[in-house]
Amino acid sequence: MPEKRTVLVTGGCGFIGTNLVRLLVGSGGYHVVNLDALTYAANPLSLVDLADHPRYEFVKGNITDRRLVPALFEKYQPAGVFHLAAETHVDRSIVSVDDFVQTNVIGTYSLLEAAHAYWSGLQGERRNKFLFLHVSTDEVFGSLGKEGYFSEETPYAPNSPYSASKAASDHFVRAYHQTYGLPTIITNCSNNYGPYQFPEKMIPLMILNALSGKPLPVYGDGANVRDWIYVKDYCKAIQRVFENGRAGEAYVVGAGNERRNIDLVRQICDFLDEIAPPAEIHPLRERGLKSYAELIQFVEDRPGHDHRYAIDAAKITRQLGWQAEVGFEAGLRLTIEWYLSNLEWVKQASSGSYGEWIEKNYAWRALKEKK
Ligand SMILES: NC(=O)c1ccc[n+]([C@@H]2O[C@H](COP(=O)([O-])OP(=O)(O)OC[C@H]3O[C@@H](n4cnc5c(N)ncnc54)[C@H](O)[C@@H]3O)[C@@H](O)[C@H]2O)c1
Incomplete structure (x- = not known):
């Protein structure tokens, strides 16, 4: 278990965030500060049992808030950021794009600004070990034909307003590393499923x-292919990347479960x-x-x-020893x-x-x- 460290998680009341916060506060041994705006996609019941946990704090707020976010860095002095807050529903992005640009693009930029200013003032080990982990999607790569897989080398080709906004955020994260040296990592993951997913997403929608x-x-003839990963496996991958990943790099993550x-x-x-x-x-x-x-x-x-989406997760397995565990x-x-x-x-x-x-x-x- 790592030494007890404080980390800032954004979007911790959403689907992946809830599972990640539970992992980090639990076996991860981290002190988690969860910044979430509680949009329609959040459910306050999801983390209600952690409310009095000594290593968990919730802050209701928006990542675009240029006063609040720097104040949180100042107050909590985090060892790193897990950035998950986003507008995530493709269908909603088709109906109205604005929130996607505001949160995914401007919000990520605001968070990067605050992280950069904070990190610039750190010294020694704390500066060297700081990490901004940006949680992104494989949808930034567009669509595959019958053959092939997405990897870290796949060029970006987003097709929906959602994936375009995520692609833009990835580019800003990369640029803050290349330009300012801010230690950042991006994870691009395939479709997650599991507990706490908002009921308008495909698997819970079908069940309910x-x-x-x-x-x-x-949709259509049902022949579209997605590559599914159990959310707890992805959260373990995120933790592994945070602890052992190489700054400036990206990791695509998937579990090899292609299904029409x-x-x-x-x-x-x-x-x-x-x-x-x-x-x-x-x-x-x-x-x-x-x-x-x-x-x-x-x-x-x-x-x-x-x-079709499909992931070649060879890099994270080879470099960090991560593999999905749940069939x-x-x-x-x-x-x-x-x-x-x-x-x-x-x-x-x-x-x-x-x-x-x-x-x-x-x-x-x-x-x-x-x-
Ligand atoms: N769900 C998937 O299958 C999947 C796959 C790959 C990558 N991702 C990425 O993982 C991240 C989390 O996805 P999810 O499915 O858990 O999303 P979600 O929609 O379930 O949750 C998003 C959370 O972010 C919060 N939020 C939204 N806008 C905010 C803002 N401006 N300020 C603060 N908080 C805000 C919401 O309140 C919510 O709690 C996203 O960045 C997404 O792009 C998701």
């Missing part, structure tokens, strides 16, 4: 829609048929539903929809079971503008009563 007897919308969207949705349906059979769920039984797969509906494709089928079961056991969290995540449907939904009530 199925249990509610709602259609399971699959339609195959993934069918697999979720198969597991749900086994774990929570529709015949046991009140309104679904009445509708005579035999398998959740009957709810699958193909819908008009997303504009600019990347065809895809095991991780998917764990995820389904987590959502079934955390209905209060789902309700909270789905409250407000997003989720009136869940409140009104009979299937959920029936399931909750049953448990």
